[in-house]
Amino acid sequence: MTFFDDLSQVRLEGDVLRIAIATDANGTSLDFDGVAQGTHALRALSAGTIAARSVLLVGEGANFCAGGNVRAFANAEDRGAFVGGLAGTLHDFVRELDATEVPVVAAVHGWATGAGMSLVCAADIAIGGPATKLRPAYPSIGYTPDGGMSWSLPRIVGIAKARELLLTDAVISGEEAARLGMLSRLVGDDEVKDEALRVARTLAAGPTSSYVGIKKLLARSGQATLSEQLDAETASIAVAAESPAGREGVNAFVEKRRADFAGL
Template identity: 40%
Template structure:
């Protein structure tokens, strides 16, 4: 790992922390960073030693979204890559976060705009620094939402509020983000890294097979009928009821001790 890496990876306590590392450019997303992030997320999803993930940014910003300097330069050079980045980069990145069979915590250390905000919305939990803010900036550059924001944002704050935030491209500070439900917690800037790791470590020590099923069932229920949601819950419980973690939790309850989960 060097300071020139556009993406930093650190493992501790079953948690893999991925840090977007282009601080001078507010961690804006170049082709290189998008490709590195996608590969790192897929690796984390498959790594048995990784039981939870933290996504954060270096410096004063979480992520400013697409690197527009690179975007314009590629367009002017008639490079087709900017027109493919949604399908080749953003869509698979968001799908990997949402479908990852382990919890993903966004530690939003500063401004999160455009696709950067979308990445945070895709995570399971969002812990915000007090100086952070969120901006759906797509309309400001004549584009529609991408990176899953049309799906994730309205599930967090509702259709009406999502429409407002996207159409007006209004900046939301951390206090309002907490009121709206965009984030689950706001902490002092200097406490963010420690707090996000503590939350992720707690999840990593928990029944991670259960967490994967919770994510799966919630996703199904968000766009299904009641009968379909009940069937998905039934199927999940049938699987989870046979896990070692469930047996351990029940035995620990009877024995009045703290359970030790193995993620199995």
């Protein structure tokens, strides 16, 4: 029996950890079985129980993720406790995504609303298409953001633009989302999933230790002074230069061959 035998929405595709965060079964609203399975897998990845070199977030169905299941909210006997519990489950997942050292790629096709938009903002690279649309969706039902949107969105678009998008509950086209930096880039609508998988596979074949260092530097940059960041960069690049990936990359450059970062 393998780690993935009991996980219906998480699987390894080569070195890519694929997590389905929404399915057709619940109208592409956020699937909390997938989220919980994703949290379990990401914790195992961080602990070294399983091995993967990138993470891919996908929606199975017409949309990446159409937000929370509002009908379930309405039917809950204690709405506050119910929604708060769901938010806690989602936030465990977001914390694990943030802690994951390997690159996280999102294949954003169709709609990404509410928590779906939050997960787009949590990815390192998000691929969308011309028909991709994002929307906060919280004000439309009288709610406030979850999934880290109130933290991540201002860091992507700036605090003033984040206020506008959240308060007006704006529908953001794929083109606008790419311009604002919420999507990394656009491809054809029928190419989104394939391109996101290609990017995830390319990253999985790359210098993982370099990516770890890059993500750590970026994570601390918002709280560091320039001088502190320069010191961190000095320490980081010195470690990289002595690492197996750093040695292979430099040697390959000098020898005029393609670097082989497999396992590094």
